Each structure stands twice: as C-alpha cells, then as structure tokens.
Amino acid sequence: MRHAWSLTAVLALLACTPANAHAAQRVKLEVSLTPKHLGAGTTIIFGFTIATTAGLAPSPLTEINLLYPANLGITTSGLGLATCSAPVLEALGPEGCPADSRMGYGSALVEVPFGPEIIEETAHSETFMAPVQNGNLGLLFYAEGPAPILAQLVFPGTVQPAPAPYGGQLDTSLPLVPSVPGAPDVAIVRLRSTIGSLHLTYYRHIRGVNVPYHPTGIILPSTCPRHGFPFAAHFRFQNGEHANAHTTVPCPEHTKRNP
C-alpha cells in the first residue's frame, strides 16, 4: 500500500480543524447483469452507496462480503486465465499485470473529512485474478486516487463458499487510508464495479502473434431461480458497526425458472 500527501491535502489541513464524528451507516446495494441472457456470458455490475443519518461522513469501510447466486460460472467464465501477484501490482501498477488476468474495473467515491468540510475524491479501481489462497479463488484489487489524497492501494479478496441460495461470497478486507494527521481516515461512500468481460480484451498466442478477443464472461445458468438472482452484501466499518443489504436481479422475461 502506498500513500503520498498532495499539496491540496496539506493546504486543506492547514486551513481546517479535524472532525471525526461518524453516524450510523445505511447501505444500498445495486446489482445488474449485462447482458442478461440465460446460458450465456455476462458481467456483474455491482455498486453500493453508504449514507449516514446525520449527513456526516460515514465510518471507513473495513470489510465487504458480497454474496452471489448459486450456479454462476465464475471459474468456468474464461476470465482470469492468467494471474497477477500483489508485489507486481504494487511495484508496476495495472500495466504490470497480464491482460488476461483482468476481471473487471470500477470507480469509488470517497469522502475525506477536513475540519468542518467533507472533500470528495473519485478513485479508479481494477480487479485481477490472483493465485489461489488456501483452496479459495483469489482476487486482487487495485485502487488509485489522484487528489486530495494521492493513494495507490492493493488489497486482496477471496471467493469463499456461501450458504444457499448463494453460490459463493467474495470476501474483501479494505485497508484504512489515512487522510491527514489528526483527521479521520478516508471513507468510501459509493462504489461501482464490474466482474465480467465488459470492455475487457484478452489475447491468444497463435503462431507467434497475440490475437485479441473478447472473453465470454461469467456464465449464467440456463434456468433462472424462481425469484430471480439473489445478491447480498455484509459491510463492516471501522467503528465496529455492521450493515447488510440485499437485492435481486429479476429473471429475463419469457425464460425458464427453477421450481
């Protein structure tokens, strides 16, 4: 994990007194599948918004467990045909990872409390296939924010078993990102990210030439769960609070549903 103070952050610190109050968090989870054709490849687009009852910056998020429906073919997706390691990602950034290790991308809106003010920053994120950890599929997340907090973060996630009606859960522990001395850590308030083939290009090595292709994506089952595809998420915050959210992606119209 790398951090650096930007000039903006230092000037902001000089101008403000720190605030560290956090209020109870409310979380909204949003998920869509693009395209949504049973039996075909798709991209999971997921996002969440964290709000507080008092309009203050939320407590920094420290853990997310995203539960996804049973029978979603992540391992059978043809995504993550190569892997990237944390040392490579930390040293070289996303460009250092093989193109075929990319699993998705996204952005996060974070809030940085500077005294009475809350400054917003948008960070870009990318997701990569990582080596298996203790028998669980591993992922690596890279996030980079330009200003006022210049930070490049690399943090891992693993795909763990989950109880029905879920097929697995993506567990991610997020590192705390300090803002300025004496001020609260940076807090994520909104995230939107993909896991799937949307806008990804992979390469096949054919007769000495790298031939680009569009990977299939996460394979949807050929039948839809009776009430749609269920997703849920558990959130843990720095102040010890938890929040849960769930949503369902409706079945495509005129398709077979499980009894």
Next chain:
Amino acid sequence: MPAARAAHTLKVTDTGHLHYLHSSGSLLLEEGSATGTVPGNLKVRFNVGATVTAKFTLYPRNGGSISGHAEGKLHSSGRYASFGGTMSVKAGSGRYSHAHGHGGFYGVIDRETYALTVQTTGTFSY
C-alpha cells in the same frame, strides 16, 4: 436360493481424459475415457464454484457401472486450474452392484476449452 458371492476389493488408480459436452453456469457435463485399474467410459457432472464438486459414473469395459461423488478445493488458478479432494463410491450396477469405497481425486481443467484430466486413487469393494 441366491448364490453366495465373495466380495472383491480393489486398490484403484484411474485417470480420465474428459471433454466438454454441456454447461450451465458453474455446472459442466463432461465425458471421456478412463484408463487404469478399471478402464471404461466416464461421465462426470462438475460444479466448479467456490468449491469443486462432482458426480461421476464409470461404465467399465467389462460391464456394469460404478457411481459416486467427489468434493475438493482449488489448488491453482489461471488457464489451467488444478484441484484435489476426496471421492466416495456409493453405488453400482451389474457386477458392481454392491460397489462402495473411497479415495482421493485430483484434476486439472483447461479453463479455455473445459478439457479435464482427473485422477482417482483409492480402494473399493463390490
């Protein structure tokens, strides 16, 4: 009066080379040939999710069938994902109608073509 029959017990090491037939989400239906102690044709229904589970039926060349299930974890990812775990023989037909046993199962799947190589080792009786 049915004739009494002595149980046979075999130490088995078989390797299957399977090709893709059909998929639905994380489920893969594959079939191919098995070579080793009990050679024959092998059909496997894999669920490659957070864990790897499989239901298999082996149709030995000398008749009958042997069925069971297996469960394991991923050992590596990337294009060739390897896995390993345990398997149980639970049922059979014909000369293997009393088949039961257990052992290990290991395999590698080509995540681009879904071609699968799986090896089972263990002991079973029939």
